[in-house]
Amino acid sequence: MASTTDRATTTPSAEDLKLYELSQKYTEEAAKRFRADGSAQFFELQDAEAERLRTLAEDPWVDHAALNAQDSPVKDGGRYKFLVLGAGFGGMLLAVRLIEAGVASGPNDLRIIDKVGGFGGTWWSNRYPGLHCDVESYTYMPLLEETGYMPKSKYASGPELLEHAGRIATQWNLHDKGFFRAAVKSAHWDDATSLWNIQIVESRGPGEPSRALRVQAEYFLTASGVLVRPHAPNIPGLASFTGPMFHTARWDYSVTGGSPQESRLTGLEGKRVGIMGTGATAIQATPQLAKWAKELYVFQRTPSAVHYRAQRPTDPEEWKTKIAYKKGWQRERMANLNSYLTNAPIKGQENMVNDAWTEMPAFSAIVGCPKWGFIEPTPEKIGEHVAKLYRLDLPHSESGRARVDQIVKDPETAAQLKAWYPTWCKRPTFNDEYLPTFNLPNVHLVDTAGKGIDSATEQGLVVGDKEYPIDVLVLSTGYRGPVEGDGNPEAQLQVEIRGRGGRSLGEKWKTQGASTLHGVATSGFPNMFFLSPTQSCSSANFTQSLEVWIEHIVHIISKAEEKASERSHAVIDVTSEGEEGWAGVIMQHAAFFASIAGCTPGYLNGEGAFAQMPTSQEEMIKKARSGIWSSGMAAYEKFLDDYRSEGSLKGFEIATAA
Ligand SMILES: Cc1cc2nc3c(=O)[nH]c(=O)nc-3n(C[C@H](O)[C@H](O)[C@H](O)COP(=O)(O)OP(=O)(O)OC[C@H]3O[C@@H](n4cnc5c(N)ncnc54)[C@H](O)[C@@H]3O)c2cc1C
DSSP: OOOSOOSOOSSOOHHHHHHHHHHHHHHHHHHHHOOTTGGGGEEEGGGOSSHHHHGGGSOTTOOHHHHHHSOOSSOTTOEEEEEEEOOSHHHHHHHHHHHHTTSSOSTTSEEEEESSSSTTTHHHHOOOTTOBOSSOHHHHSTTHHHHTOOOSBSSOBHHHHHHHHHHHHHHTTOGGGEEESEEEEEEEEETTTTEEEEEEEEOOOTTSOOEEEEEEEEEEEEOOOSSOSBEEEOOTTGGGOOSOEEEGGGOOHHHHOSOSSOOOOGGGTTOEEEEEOOSHHHHHHHHHHHHHOSEEEEEESSOOOEEOOOOOBOOHHHIIIIISOSTTHHHHHHHHHHHHHTTOOOTTOOOSSOSGGGGOGGGHHHHOOGGGOSSOSOGGGHHHHHHHHHHHHHHHHHHHHHHHHHHOOSHHHHHHTOOOSOGGGSOOEEOSSHHHHTTSTTEEEEEOTTSOOOEEOSSEEEETTEEEEOSEEEEOOOBOOTTGGGGOHHHHHTOEEEOGGGOBHHHHHHHHOSOOBTTTBOTTSTTEEEOOSTTSOOOSSHHHHHHHHHHHHHHHHHHHHTTOBTTBEEEEEEOHHHHHHHHHHHHHTGGGGHHHHTSOSSGGGGGGGGGSOOSSHHHHHHHHHTOOOTTOHHHHHHHHHHHHHHOSOTTEEEEEEO
16 A cells, blocks of 8 residues: 555654554455455355255245235236336335325336345345344434334344334335245336336245246336345355255244244254354354354454444433434434544534444545545545545544454454454444453354365364364355446346347446446436446445435436326436446546455455456446445435436436337
């Protein structure tokens, strides 16, 4: 990395020296973890060659009998106005806002399709013990104002989040619009009818043949999430492990005992359990495993930075008088949290959320910062910019490491649990139980010094020349990341998408690079909108991102719908000029993301791929196009507000078709 001094001094200060040493340490630690195969070191469970591993991707929560007994909400050959892919918080919020805007009120106006067995997305699939949202529930849980629901605690549990998805479905009558166990396979725009032809395959459970359906839709809206498809490292011999094994995204309570509501993991009593991975999920699940397993082995490649949580029940009085006390409180609170995340606290406003997220100004390296303006940092100032970020991060990253020493008694274990990378390189974690777990006599940290596990055997896992025999293996190894393929929506969705003239969306991305207007739509693929961070902006609170994207999409659709009549429907496309103009805006910001390139490998930097210099200018441009808006969510939101107020919807072309 470049010099960590941003002042012309002859004698470096103690802080300068510390930053210099730290940057050396960070570089060394990242180097231990870089691998030539990058993301290819992982395989998606659903695509595993070995059946034993492939079945680990199956939805354990789906109730096939109940769903088979219901009338299908989607009919083969049916025509619908809005087909929303994804029934997580994103798809649900989109549906709610379309209903509220008055554009989806007819019986065939709206259908929500999901591969899994019900509403909830992330919170349907993930039900591991200890699961909580890591962002304050008052800002994270969508539609709290509209539902009037008061979360039980500052950070809601997985079951409470799933229950909330059900609450939303009930309040907005979505239950009869959700089509589950249904994978969208292809979406082809038909130039003759100006409709999307969509192929869906519905799985109906063991022993039942799956059902293929073809439907038409005026709009194809994708809310396919960011961390959906569980993956695991390609460890030789993994499939041969004979004991029970499962991924945290498909927790197997038949092995562990207990339930998502009641973490009494009695099935682990007397067992040797291994958990592979120490990311955001493992931080929550490990303390629960430690309470029940006879011996728990925690296999670590890269430690997480674990900050304090201070979970507490919601005080109903505080809720009434200080939190949910006025109209518009939730969006205001989201903006307030975001202002701290982007290192630009709003003057005159108190810190409403006031938790560890609000103490990490350098997280703005990844979510943007208004202070860094539009053009800055220019390429020649990248070194200076990154140095400033390191300085900004120092107190926080140091406090995280000091916290390990304060809590973990064994000095060797404490040293191995310290995170040696800047705060913005991995999703920070917050937990008051994780670090103390390593003081328990039955818990053993198996640090692999950045290398990962060497192999698996029938009995356990091998690190270096030591085999660790285990009875139960928990894969806490994450998901396919959102930046893979430069955010190519076709690959992200695993749907074959063809636009005008049969053009492939994947091919468009490959040849042209990321191409959108405002991050929500792409030219040549009319009436298709997506919720994605590529070429837009994101927040650590994903619900805030969803609100901002959805408000924009629903506004554009509503304006277009004003032009439609009983006999014609609206057709919205992005102009090539609009798209290229936006790519220019995004590319101006691209240098900003140099801070991620030097990070230890992880899903945010494509497992290190961002650190590799593109081999040609063409590739360099494509890389630059796949960035995000870098001056933070507030500025992005204001830009979109101003754009909508101006009223011309420049860059979109609206027509009608009979
Ligand atoms: C364990 C975990 C914890 C998290 N905690 C937080 C948190 O605390 N705060 C935060 O801000 N974010 C968190 N996130 C990120 C989280 O994913 C988002 O906050 C949010 O829930 C995403 O909602 P979504 O609807 O966009 O996507 P998802 O909830 O991921 O839903 C997308 C849905 O699309 C479906 N789908 C995808 N492709 C297809 C297809 N081809 N056909 C049919 N269906 C398809 C999937 O099955 C899935 O159900 C967490 C993620 C995970 C995995």
